[in-house]
Amino acid sequence: xxxxxxxxxxxxxxxxxxxxxxxxxxxxxxxxxxxxxxxxxxxxxxxxxxxxxxxxxxxxxxxxxxxxxxxxxxxxxxxxxxxxxxxxxxxxxxxxxxxxxxxxxxxxxxxxxxxxxxxxxxxxxxxxxxxxxxxxxxxxxxxxxxxx
Amino acid sequence: xxxxxxxxxxxxxxxxxxxxxxxxxxxxxxxxxxxxxxxxxxxxxxxxxxxxxxxxxxxxxxxxxxxxxxxxxxxxxxxxxxxxxxxxxxxxxxxxxxxxxxxxxxxxxxxxxxxxxxxxxxxxxxxxxxxxxxxxxxxxxxxxxxxx
DNA sequence: GGAACTATATAGAGTGTCTATATATCTCTG
DNA sequence: CAGAGATATATAGACACTCTATATAGTTCC
Numbered sequence: 564x565x566x567x568x569x570x571x572x573x574x575x576x577x578x579x580x581x582x583x584x585x586x587x588x589x590x591x592x593x594x595x596x597x598x599x600x601x602x603x604x605x606x607x608x609x610x611x612x613x614x615x616x617x618x619x620x621x622x623x624x625x626x627x628x629x630x631x632x633x634x635x636x637x638x639x640x641x642x643x644x645x646x647x648x649x650x651x652x653x654x655x656x657x658x659x660x661x662x663x664x665x666x667x668x669x670x671x672x673x674x675x676x677x678x679x680x681x682x683x684x685x686x687x688x689x690x691x692x693x694x695x696x697x698x699x700x701x702x703x704x705x706x707x708x709x710x711x
Numbered sequence: 712x713x714x715x716x717x718x719x720x721x722x723x724x725x726x727x728x729x730x731x732x733x734x735x736x737x738x739x740x741x742x743x744x745x746x747x748x749x750x751x752x753x754x755x756x757x758x759x760x761x762x763x764x765x766x767x768x769x770x771x772x773x774x775x776x777x778x779x780x781x782x783x784x785x786x787x788x789x790x791x792x793x794x795x796x797x798x799x800x801x802x803x804x805x806x807x808x809x810x811x812x813x814x815x816x817x818x819x820x821x822x823x824x825x826x827x828x829x830x831x832x833x834x835x836x837x838x839x840x841x842x843x844x845x846x847x848x849x850x851x852x853x854x855x856x857x858x859x
Numbered sequence: 860g861g862a863a864c865t866a867t868a869t870a871g872a873g874t875g876t877c878t879a880t881a882t883a884t885c886t887c888t889g
Numbered sequence: 890c891a892g893a894g895a896t897a898t899a900t901a902g903a904c905a906c907t908c909t910a911t912a913t914a915g916t917t918c919c
Contacts, residue, residue, distance in 0.1 A: 583740065584765035585848065591906065592731065610866060617732035622907055624868060629905095646866040646915045674847040682840045689837030692830045699822040700733065739875065758897060770876055772899060777875095794884045794897040 586667050593618055594626050595663070598635060598656055606639070606651035615701070635659055733818050735811060741766055742774050743811070746783060746804055754787070754799035763849070783807055 583592065597616050601607060607615070613623040627650050630636040635656030641647035652660075675683060731740060745764050749755060755763070761771040775798050778784040783804030789795040800808075823831055 584744075593906085596732075608866075609868095618906095619908060620867070621869080621909085625906080641866095644866080644916075648867065671844075671848065674844055677847050678840065678843065682843065685833075685836050686840045686844070688833050689840075692826065692834045692837075695826065695830065696819075696822055696834070699825050700730075700819065741875085756897075757899095766875095767877060768898070769878085769900080773875080789897095792885070792897080796898065 585670050587663055591626070593622070594630060595660075597623070597626060598630070598652060598660055601636065601650065601652040602657055602660060606649045608641070609648050609650065612650060630656070730815070730819075734815050739774070741770070742778060743808075745771070745774060746778070746800060746808055749784065749798060749800040750805055750808060754797045756789070757796050757798060760798060778804070 593616055597612055600612065600615055609623050609627060610620055612627070613620040616623070618626075627636060627638065627648075631638060633655075634653060636650050636652050639649045639651060641649050675686065678686065741764055745760055748760065748763055757771050757775060758768055760775075761768040764771070766774075775784060775786065775796075779786060781803075782801060784798050784800050787797045787799060789797050823834065826834065
């Protein structure tokens with residue numbers, strides 16, 4: 564009964580595919596997600612970022628190198644551990660995320676505008692739940708990795 | 712006010728990233744989406760599939776070749792046009808989609824179970840709206856391409 | 860002080876996407 | 890009704906991103 568997960572999974576998946584296809588493709592999904600994570604949770608190490616994005620450390624190293632090249636993040640040393648690299652989002656990075664969201668939101672807004680007021684309200688009500696779901700899912704993935 | 716698109720864009724995008732990272736990675740997102748489209752709307756030509764998935768025709772050609780190799784789709788000729796190839800999902804393809812959804816849904820169900828009853832209800836209510844939104848977005852993308 | 864561990868970097872392979880172009884077939888016009 | 894242009898798919902080659910395996914630099918702990 565509470566298992567909305569089943570229906571939601573199938574329904575949302577196709578929507579997400581549309582989402583991906585409609586979004587600007589100037590950067591990989593992983594890079595966007597990493598930028599978003601850095602913005603939401605603050606600076607992180609390469610390894611932490613790899614864990615939180617679910618990709619390997621070498622992937623993050625090259626991804627970060629690319630983001631540094633375009634100025635969206637910066638690499639800082641960790642004074643307490645000279646091996647580590649702490650990655651932080653820059654203002655340009657935040658601006659990029661904002662612009663990107665605006666573009667994507669614009670595309671979706673046109674579709675949302677065609678919903679009835681009631682449908683739109685239903686969707687709007689679900690947004691915070693979706694955000695919470697994201698956090699729950701992230702925490703769960705972290706737990707799953709710890710088991711390994 | 713009706714502009715839930717803005718918030719939804721950012722929220723859903725991050726959820727998408729989690730979704731993608733947690734899903735089985737034995738096949739590309741585009742291939743899954745194509746399979747799903749074939750299941751939902753019936754057999755389509757290579758070119759149609761390319762348009763509906765938002766990728767190029769050569770990409771679909773090779774993607775379909777891979778899906779044929781594993782038996783998830785079959786290539787049929789179009790009797791009325793010998794140039795064309797009509798792609799149809801097979802039973803194995805549907806079974807694969809079903810299994811995949813079950814896995815993904817399972818992951819999400821665990822998270823959904825941690826939501827309150829009220830939150831779960833809110834999410835469940837939004838599912839049909841999300842499905843409708845997907846259709847609106849797809850139609851819109853088609854229209855946008857026609858303009859070009 | 861050195862062995863074992865940890866953080867990041869580098870190398871090389873595999874996959875998926877793209878653009879440009881080739882081939883086969885169809886359609887329509889003079 | 891023949892040939893020109895349009896259309897459907899295939900092929901070739903390049904580029905981007907990811908992975909596994911391994912190297913290097915720094916840390917921790919006995």
